[in-house]
Amino acid sequence: MxxxxxxxxxxxxxxxxxxxxxxxxxxxxxxxxxxxxxxxxxxxxxxxxxxxxxxxxxxxxxxxxxxxxxxxxxxxxxxxxxxxxxxxxxxxxxxxxxxxxxxxxxxxxxxxxxxxxxxxxxxxxxxxxxxxxxxxxxxxxxxxxxxxxxxxxxxxxxxxxxxxxxxxxxxxxxxxxxxxxxxxxxxxxxxxxxxxxxxxxxxxxxxxxxxxxxxxxQFSTTVKLTGRAQIVLGSLLAGDNVVTRQAAPRTVTLQDALTLRLNASFTGKDSLGITLGGGSIESLGQTGAGLLGTYDGRTADNANITRPRNDFSLNGVRYRFPATPNTQINIYALSDGANELGFTVPINPYFESSLATGSNGISRFSRRALVYQYGDNGGGIAILQKLNNQFQLGVAYSAPNSNSPALNNGLFTGRYLALGQILYTSPQKNFRAALTYVNTYSPPNAVGQSGTNFGPAAGSNLVNSTVPGTGTVANLYGIQAFYQLSPKFAINGWVSYAAHRYLGRGDGQAMDWAVGLAFPDLGKKGSLGGLFVGMAPKLTSLSNNVNLGAGLGQADRDTSLHIEGFYQYKIANNIEITPGFIWVTAPDSNVSNPDSLFAWVRSVYRF
Structure with missing residues (x-):
């Protein structure tokens, strides 16, 4: 050889x-x-x-x-x-x-x-x-x-x-x-x-x-289809309905949700996104007919209250394209305006909802600060401008009832949200912070898809209330930050402030704050542990001549704390199971209400 x-x-x-x-x-x-x-x-x-x-x-x-x-x-x-x-x-x-x-x-x-x-x-x-x-x-x-x-x-x-x-x-x-x-x-x-x-x-x-x-x-040569199916096992373990003062039912439920996303590109740089979905997940925190009679502890991923359960329908239509190498424009006929800025990195990556990654908290409050919560679903436009490698500027205009030709509705004459935000990302990509300003208006008696006339659809009942027959304006200010201290530990937090004006009546003020701890790869690569503590949105003060349902000048008396924990265990690349809990002290910011506690087990399947 x-x-x-x-x-x-x-x-x-x-x-x-x-x-x-x-x-x-x-x-x-x-x-x-x-x-x-x-x-x-x-x-x-x-x-x-x-x-x-x-x-x-x-x-x-x-x-x-x-x-x-x-x-x-x-x-x-x-x-x-x-x-x-x-x-x-x-x-x-x-x-x-x-x-x-x-x-x-x-x-x-x-x-x-x-x-x-x-x-x-x-x-x-x-x-x-x-x-x-x-x-x-x-x-x-x-x-x-x-x-x-x-x-x-x-x-x-x-x-x-x-x-x-x-x-x-x-x-x-x-x-x-x-x-x-x-x-x-x-x-x-x-x-x-x-x-x-x-x-x-x-x-x-x-x-x-x-x-x-x-x-x-193949489905299409130009369209990519992705989907997410959820099966949720949940039950209230403790708590009363804050309106009836009666013990809320401790009923174990098995619920579902399905979301499909179609993404198409015509130039290779643009994106047309169409989202369809439906489900039967009832929110444990909901005013009116809700289990607890308050938005405190409201779960996320729940079914739209304005549609029948398991009604599979269109949830979003959005077209995104680059106007210049540093400018991106998003036009959406139906979507969440506060989330349509399209920043290259999320500010709260381990708690925010994502169809692709699914890293998210159980409650609506743990995913978003008060400053993002007033928008509701609707149509509008968002523009993202890259200033340099560290700074990005975003502006958005969203009208929840933009599709309605009725009086006090439409794109410019109805309820709206105008948002501006500047985001800083460190050169190492392990730290980011954002300053956000929002101006929002709601005409008299307007109702959005969340069922509210005005407010964040989270926190106490008073912070979500308006004076009947009166339009409401608010100026919102928020600061958020995220820091990845190590590959297996990150911290995020925010503080938000809202100034409400009940036109012709008086003023009110609202606040929220929160701190979240995330533990990526906890126990297994791809898994995630999360712990979240905060004060959900509450009305901190109110003019003496304004009555929002609790009496003239009556704001929230006490402070309600929201404590949440979850462990998202990765079973396979496209399958996760997330057991967790939400504990709310003094629900509806009223110390006379007993604490509420419920368990949540969410299974997610992606395809």
Whole structure:
């Protein structure tokens, strides 16, 4: 075996050459680096197939009759490569965009390869392959990259290309250029690698079959469909209805929700998003017919109270596109205006809701500060401007009842929210902070999709109340921050302030604050632990001549604390189960109300 390798150094060089993933010219477009098999992880079954080349015991050379010692006889003794590797030849004609690592055209001299020097041990072998057989190509940057690793399958593919080249030489009446010992060596190589060639043919055939199936069954060539299904097991463990003063039912429920998102792009940089959904998840915190009679402790992901349960309907339509390299515009006919700014990073990443990642808290309050809560769903426009690598400016205008032509409704004459925000992100991407301002107005007796006339739809009843027949204006101010102290620990927090004006009647003030602790990869990679403590929105003061239902000048008397914990356990890449709890002290900001406590187990399936 040693003698064989010494006499045919170009064969060894040939192996290093093929490391460039199919760079033997005749079919330079073959790039095994782009196939699904080559990109599979080392833990996949492919690692058993793509084993390294091993030395084999030297074999006895076959005796060739003297009267048949010519090139044609030797070539005829070889198994036709077209029978073994025909799928490779078919796929090699596929047009693919080239990058800096793609093969260039045939080189005419080894000196054209910038990283090959006359002092290299393989220089003569390369020179021979270039000048005698024309079977060497380089990368588009003029390099050969002969020090990269090679699999046996890649070598088998390259060997097939070389044989095709030899066949061309012979059929073009230049057979004298091919030495008999070279053909004899190639015959041995073909015999040794015939199992790999056969395996490769099977794998390529399987890929062709899978591609054909995907092409016939794909949803659309331009639209991507993603979805999230939720199954929620929940029950109130303690607490009264703050309106009736009666114990709330301790009923265990099993509920559901489904969300589908269609994303399309027309230019590659824009995005059309259409969201559909429905479900039966009842919010444990809800005014009126709600279980507790207050928004304190309101759960998230619950069904829209203005629609029937499990009514699957359109929830959002949004088109996002870049006006300039640093300016993004979002136009939405139906969406949540406060969340349509489209910042490149979320301010509260471990508690905010996300269709893709699902890292989120159980309650509405743990996901958003008061300053974002007044918007409700509707139509509008948002613009995001990148100032530099650290600062982004966003503005948004949203009208919850923009689709209604009725009096005191519409895009500009009804309820609206105008938001401005500046976001700072540190160069290390581990710290971010935002300053937010919102101006909002609600006409008399207007009702949004959350069922409220005005307010954050979280916290106490008074902070969500208005004077009947009176329009309401508010100016909201908020500051939020997030800090990733380590890969497994992060902290976030906010403080918000709201100044309400009940037109022609008087003023009120509201506040909230919160601190959240997140523990990524807790117990298992991809899992998440969360602990959240805060004061949900409450009315801190009210003018003496304003009555919101509790008496003239009566604001919330006490402070209600919201305490929440959850553990999002990652079962598989697309499956999580999240047990958690919400504990609210002095619900509705009234110390005379007993604490409420309920448990929540959410299972999420993404597809």
């Amino acid at each position: 040693f003698k064989f390798r010494w006499n045919f150094q170009w064969v060894v060089l040939f192996i290093a050459l093929l490391d460039a993933l199919g760079l033997l010219v005749l079919n330079p477009a073959i790039s095994w680096a782009n196939t699904p098999e080559s990109s599979a992880s080392s833990e996949s079954t492919d690692s058993l197939i793509l084993s390294p080349i091993k030395d084999t015991p030297e074999q006895t050379q076959e005796t060739v009759p003297k009267d048949k010692q010519d090139n044609n006889y030797l070539l005829n003794q070889m198994t036709p490569l077209s029978d073994i590797l025909s799928p490779v030849n078919r796929r090699s004609n596929t047009s693919k965009p080239r990058d800096k690592n793609s093969a260039a055209s045939q080189v005419n001299s080894v000196s054209q390869l910038s990283d090959i020097k006359p002092t290299d041990w393989a220089f003569r072998a390369l020179q021979s392959l270039v000048e005698r057989y024309g079977a060497i190509a380089g990368y588009t940057d003029g390099t050969f990259k002969g020090d990269r690793a090679l699999t046996r399958h890649e070598f088998a593919s390259g060997l097939n290309v070389a044989l095709d080249r030899l066949n061309e030489i012979i059929t073009s009446s230049t057979a004298d250029l091919v030495k008999r010992e070279d053909l004899d060596t190639i015959k041995k190589l073909q015999q040794e690698f015939s199992p790999e060639l056969a395996t490769l043919r099977g794998r390529v055939d399987a890929v062709d079959t899978r591609v054909a199936i995907l092409e016939s069954q």
